[in-house]
Amino acid sequence: MEPLTNWAGNIAFRARQVLRPHSIDEVRDLVATAPKLRVLGSGHSFNRLADTEGDLLSLAGLPRIVEIGPDRRTVRVDGGIRYGELAARLHAEGLALHNMASLPHISVAGAVATATHGSGVRHGNLATAVAGVELVRADGELVSLARGDAGFPGSVAALGALGAVVALTLDVQPTFELRQYVYENLPATSVRDHLDELLADGYSVSLFTRWTSADVDQVWLKRTEPRTGATLFGATLADGPRHPVPGMPAENCTRQGGVPGPWHERLPHFRMEFTPSSGEELQSEWHVPRVHARDALAAVAEIRERVAAVLQVCEVRTIAADDLWLSPNFERDSLALHFTWIADTEAVLPVVADLEQLLGPFGARPHLGKIFTTAPIDGYPRLADFTALVDRFDPAGKFRNEFLDRLLG
Numbered sequence: 001m002e003p004l005t006n007w008a009g010n011i012a013f014r015a016r017q018v019l020r021p022h023s024i025d026e027v028r029d030l031v032a033t034a035p036k037l038r039v040l041g042s043g044h045s046f047n048r049l050a051d052t053e054g055d056l057l058s059l060a061g062l063p064r065i066v067e068i069g070p071d072r073r074t075v076r077v078d079g080g081i082r083y084g085e086l087a088a089r090l091h092a093e094g095l096a097l098h099n100m101a102s103l104p105h106i107s108v109a110g111a112v113a114t115a116t117h118g119s120g121v122r123h124g125n126l127a128t129a130v131a132g133v134e135l136v137r138a139d140g141e142l143v144s145l146a147r148g149d150a151g152f153p154g155s156v157a158a159l160g161a162l163g164a165v166v167a168l169t170l171d172v173q174p175t176f177e178l179r180q181y182v183y184e185n186l187p188a189t190s191v192r193d194h195l196d197e198l199l200a201d202g203y204s205v206s207l208f209t210r211w212t213s214a215d216v217d218q219v220w221l222k223r224t225e226p227r228t229g230a231t232l233f234g235a236t237l238a239d240g241p242r243h244p245v246p247g248m249p250a251e252n253c254t255r256q257g258g259v260p261g262p263w264h265e266r267l268p269h270f271r272m273e274f275t276p277s278s279g280e281e282l283q284s285e286w287h288v289p290r291v292h293a294r295d296a297l298a299a300v301a302e303i304r305e306r307v308a309a310v311l312q313v314c315e316v317r318t319i320a321a322d323d324l325w326l327s328p329n330f331e332r333d334s335l336a337l338h339f340t341w342i343a344d345t346e347a348v349l350p351v352v353a354d355l356e357q358l359l360g361p362f363g364a365r366p367h368l369g370k371i372f373t374t375a376p377i378d379g380y381p382r383l384a385d386f387t388a389l390v391d392r393f394d395p396a397g398k399f400r401n402e403f404l405d406r407l408l409g
């Protein structure tokens with residue numbers, strides 16, 4: 001049998017088998033009887049976070065739930081649904097999520113478990129939309145937590161450590177349209193002098209660079225209002241659709257050129273119809289407090305040639321502060337420096353370690369679903385509270401694995 005791997009193929013799971021329940025009762029039975037297990041979402045993490053030597057539990061086969069609340073301010077979804085499917089269903093109902101990640105193929109429960117984020121100075125990460133969590137804890141009991149409950153801030157971005165999330169309630173809002181514009185060749189001096197204005201110039205703003213020069217290759221603006229200028233702080237409006245990695249097919253990307261379209265067809269960079277079955281890439285990402293944005297970028301520029309040698313593309317995004325204990329954005333507005341590496345772990349790891357050294361002094365927190373080498377993680381002031389919550393929900397460590405042991409001690 002082919003080994004089961006994550007999406008990127010850099011992790012071969014050690015699990016004995018993948019269990020695929022079709023009802024919440026079945027999940028409860030499987031969790032109660034398994035000695036050791038982890039839930040697997042859509043497998044888009046780049047490290048051993050989802051791994052186990054016991055069984056993996058996939059909730060993709062649970063009956064789909066998309067239940068809109070009577071006030072149309074929330075939606076309850078099952079623990080296996082992916083953003084792409086949910087987004088289309090919400091839009092058809094005249095509703096929207098506040099933000100999305102770069103691609104719609106990831107599962108909602110898996111994404112919020114690692115505090116996955118999009119961009120936008122006013123938008124929290126995707127986990128901040130969670131208003132309620134329903135999970136099956138280690139003894140098979142179904143437990144519900146809602147915003148405002150003690151322990152709730154530790155139960156959303158919870159890395160699958162508390163149990164199997166079988167349903168989530170998410171905040172929603174009326175559907176809206178966005179226009180996406182790509183500008184090219186942003187001078188380094190504009191980053192130095194106008195970074196805050198630039199990052200706030202849209203609903204969602206991303207900077208893409210390969211660090212082959214100090215200039216930024218592309219600026220992706222997702223705006224509610226049209227933008228008429230042909231230039232943006234010295235960058236020039238692209239004359240056609242672009243992929244973030246120059247030379248890659250732009251038809252995989254969401255519509256650009258300022259054409260208005262629904263939120264879920266503009267917020268992700270990549271289209272749902274384009275199915276990336278497996279990726280020739282690795283990813284790392286560090287979040288620094290936004291007040292250090294300029295200095296953190298300048299620090300990366302110091303070693304840009306080393307970075308560029310193993311890089312496909314780097315994306316710079318912003319995320320608003322939140323109160324979720326394991327969120328990299330806990331109590332601080334953040335700038336996220338994301339690196340899509342070439343698919344060569346050995347070549348990439350030394351550069352990851354260099355970046356950790358450089359960004360550490362800015363209080364960098366790693367994206368816990370990507371590649372990082374520091375352990376245990378510093379800078380999460382509520383880590384001890386989270387560990388206590390894990391011990392309460394899973395006293396025998398059924399959902400623990402090496403990754404969590406390293407993190408939680």
Ligand SMILES: Cc1cc2nc3c(=O)[nH]c(=O)nc-3n(C[C@H](O)[C@H](O)[C@H](O)COP(=O)(O)OP(=O)(O)OC[C@H]3O[C@@H](n4cnc5c(N)ncnc54)[C@H](O)[C@@H]3O)c2cc1C
Pocket residue numbers: 007008038039040041042043044045046049050059079080100101102103106107108109110111112113114115116117118159160161163164165166279283367369370
């Ligand atoms: C191409 C690509 C693009 C990406 N873009 C972004 C981006 O724009 N922004 C960003 O922040 N990240 C991004 N990521 C990272 C990705 O969003 C995270 O790794 C996310 O956690 C993946 O979700 P998943 O469903 O694949 O989870 P998995 O990798 O399968 O699992 C992640 C964690 O969630 C837990 N989990 C999953 N489902 C459940 C459940 N039902 N109950 C309990 N625990 C569960 C697992 O146990 C594990 O701990 C990207 C990754 C890839 C491969």
